[in-house]
Amino acid sequence: MDALSIGTLAQTAGVNVETIRFYQRRGLLAEPAKPYGGIRRYGEAHVTRVRFVKSAQRLGFSLAEVAQLLQLNDGVQCQEASVLAEHKLVEVRDKMTDLARIETALSSLLEACQAQQDAVSCPLIAALQGGGRGAKT
Known part of the structure; x- marks a missing residue:
């Protein structure tokens, strides 16, 4: 299987x-040597x-975090990988x-918009124009 072109690898x-x-x-990802010609x-x-990189990204890990996980990929540093996962879980x-x-x-803004009958001013637009002062965040 060490005969995949970059296109076949991608696919x-x-x-x-x-x-x-x-x-x-x-x-x-290491770039393999290019034989002459x-x-x-x-x-x-x-x-x-x-596939490892893509799986980690789907879990929300940044590429920098993926790089850290790849360094731990030998499987014997589960504690370090666990710490990274705990931090990611807190972020999530x-x-x-x-x-x-x-x-x-x-x-709340949508309810206010829907409650307005024949109003000149839209509560959503007004809240956004006011820097969100009308929205409780």
Whole structure:
């Protein structure tokens, strides 16, 4: 399987070629040597690594955090990986709290908009124009 072109690697890993090149520039994926007059060939390890990066990104890890996880990828440093995951979980929960506040504010503004009958001023637009003073965030 060490005979994949970059296009085949991308297709097999479920990304596009530019993603592969981007990961190489960021140091997340090694670029194989290019034989004289030939093309670079990738193997199963490259496919696995790209899939690892994409899986970590889907969980919300930044590329910098993914790089840290890749350094711990040997499986014996579970404690360090756990610490990274705990930090990410705190971030996710904070974002969820923020999103709940935004939902409440938007819901209130939408209710105010819908309650307005033949009003000249829209409560949502007024709140946004006022820097959000009308929205409880």
